[in-house]
Amino acid sequence: MTPKAVSTQPIDGQKPGTSGLRKKTRVFMEPNYLENYVQSIFDGIGGVRGKRLVVGGDGRYFNAEAIQTILQMAAANGAAHCWVGQGGILSTPAASHLIRSLEADGGLILSASHNPGGIDEDFGLKYNGPNGGPASETVTARIFARTREIDSYHVVEAEPVDLSALGRQELAGMTVEIVDPVADYAALMETLFDFDALRGLFAGGFRMRFDAMHAVTGPYATEILENRLGAPEGTVMNGTPLPDFGRGHPDPNPIWARDLMNCMYGSGAPDFGAASDGDGDRNMIVGRKCYVSPSDSLAVLTDLAHLAPGYADGLAGVARSMPTSTAVDRVAKAKGFACFETPTGWKFFGNLLDNGDVTLCGEESAGTGSNHVREKDGLWAVLLWLNILAATGKSVAELMRDHWQRYGRNYYSRHDYEAVDSEAAHALMDDLRGRLAELPGKSFGPLTVSEADEFAYDDPVDGSRAEGQGLRIHFTSGGRVVFRLSGTGTQGATLRVYLEQLETAPDVLDQDPQAALSDMIAAADEIAGISRRTGRSGPDVVT
Ligand code: G6P
Ligand code: ZN
Helix, strand or coil, X not given: CCCEEEECCCCCCCCCECCEEEEEHHHHCCXXXXXXXXXXXXXXXXXXXXXXXXXXXXXXXXXXXXHHHHHHHXXXXXXXXXXXXXXXXXXXXXXXXXXXXXXXXXXXXXXXXXXXXXXXXXXXXXXXXXXXXXCXXXXXHHHHHHHCCCCEEEECCCCCCCCCCCEEEEECCEEEEEECCCHHHHHHHHHHCXXXXXXXXXXXXXXXXXXXCCCCHHHHHHHHHHHHCCCCCCCEECCCCXXXXXXXXXXXXXXXXXXXXXXXXXXXXXXXXXXXXXXXXXXXXXXXXXXXXXXXXXXXXXXXXXXXXXXXXXXXXXXXXXXXXXXXXXXXXXXXXXEEEECCCHHHHHHHHHCCCCCEEEECCCEEEECCCCCCCXXXXXXXXXXXXXXXXXXXXXXXXXXHHHHCEEEEEEEEEEEECHHHHHHHHXXXXXXXXXXXXXXXXXXXXXXXXXXXXXXXXXXXXXXXXXXXXXXXXXXXXXXXXXXXXXXXXXXXXXXEEEECCHHHCCCCHHHHCHHHHHHHHHHHCHHHHHCCCCCCEEC
16 A cells, blocks of 8 residues: 555646535546546645545535545545544534544535536535635635646555444554544534523424435434424434435525425424525525525624524624625624625635634625634524524514614525526626726616726735625615626536615515515616626526
8 A cells, every 4th residue: 555656637627616626526537637636735735744634525426436535645645644524424514613623734525515416417625724714715726726737646545444434444554533424513503502492492392494405414403403402303304415415406595495495485384494505504594484585694693693602792793795785784883893895705704703803704695604613504504593583582584574674674686697608708797897987877777876896805814815806886776786707606607696775664674675676687687788698588596
């Protein structure tokens, strides 16, 4: 089992996106594809000799095989120790927690998040640093630079490790330790939330449905909700992780979690519904006949987090990605703490969290989290909601009504145009960028543009600058539309159009968001020429 160097050459297109490298599974399975990228990660972080790493993934097709390759390469590169979730399973937040609690040097997480899994679907790999969070832009750039110049990788030929056997094994001088993927994470949740109150809630007849979407949160949710909190068996739906997620699209939104939505809007609906995505970092919250948008969820959690023991001392501050609605800004203002606006991508929250500037973070893309780990965390959000429901005795709908009455309502929607011809999508953005300066003062239907710019972010902690982070058009009505190309797709380009309008009058807080935003939807199409340039008559996904 002596390590050998295998010669290789750079493979095009190994540039990490918003969250690591995501490609079609078959691409990852091509000769040297995974190996080149893993070696580039190791080289890009300054080698792994003597280092201790956490490895695990969301269980999608190719997860276990890729883990074996990673372990053989880590051993060949001189790593000292790898902790691996049993069966190769670790949710993204659980991996983040293990990196932090074990004081590991970093981790490799295998996931394409909410993208479908299977041999003809998507696969992904990302590196998280010693703080447990996604690699910074600087580290990511170094990894990418290595992919452009790589000429060999190191690997040992060895029998596969037994991923099912808890405990230590040896692989060419490196210790592989298989750990329970759920235990440490569940213990962390017990320190943040009032589990006694939650047990009381379920004992009192409170009913919920958690849709694990055949993905990684199944075992976590079953252990926490059913085993530890006493929710009735069957509370967790689709709770067994499958390599192809039951041929579903494990993205917790009203489109892809339709069964749960039907249940929550049907007769006899339970009190509370929630779902999480492929790797367990996203969340969807829905009350009885009351869907909560991710931006509103962030605002409510920010307002009421102090009701949970882990946040009883209040929050240091809060952060949201730029396209996320500004609902949370008004809560932060009322409470007197800072609200930061960052580009899309959880990695941009890392410095603020490490620096103690913020306690909670959230994104419109169904991500919410706190300083307990350095990833967004689906089940954490669900438990914080449950804790708030238990502490207030109110329903989700009552909490939302209270919130809007106090702070006003940010009508919000995101329209996605998926798998658009890449050139057409870039042309749309380039053309709009070129016209930003001439838009102020122009009217589109009843709306008049007040300001238009392209978002750039200066990180207040390390001074780095991220440019080209979305085109923003503000209207005199106080509303805004943002145009951005997704950084997580694997096919063509995905155009995201984010629409937002604040209403404060008590009699207009109860509208359908698509109706409330209809003027802005029309204006967005006129301003950017969406249908003309993409050939689409409407969005593929509306959230
Ligand atoms: C991932 C990232 C998030 C990001 C989301 C959408 O889930 O972890 O931080 O908001 O993707 O990114 P996209 O570039 O597709 O809009
Ligand atoms: Zn995810």
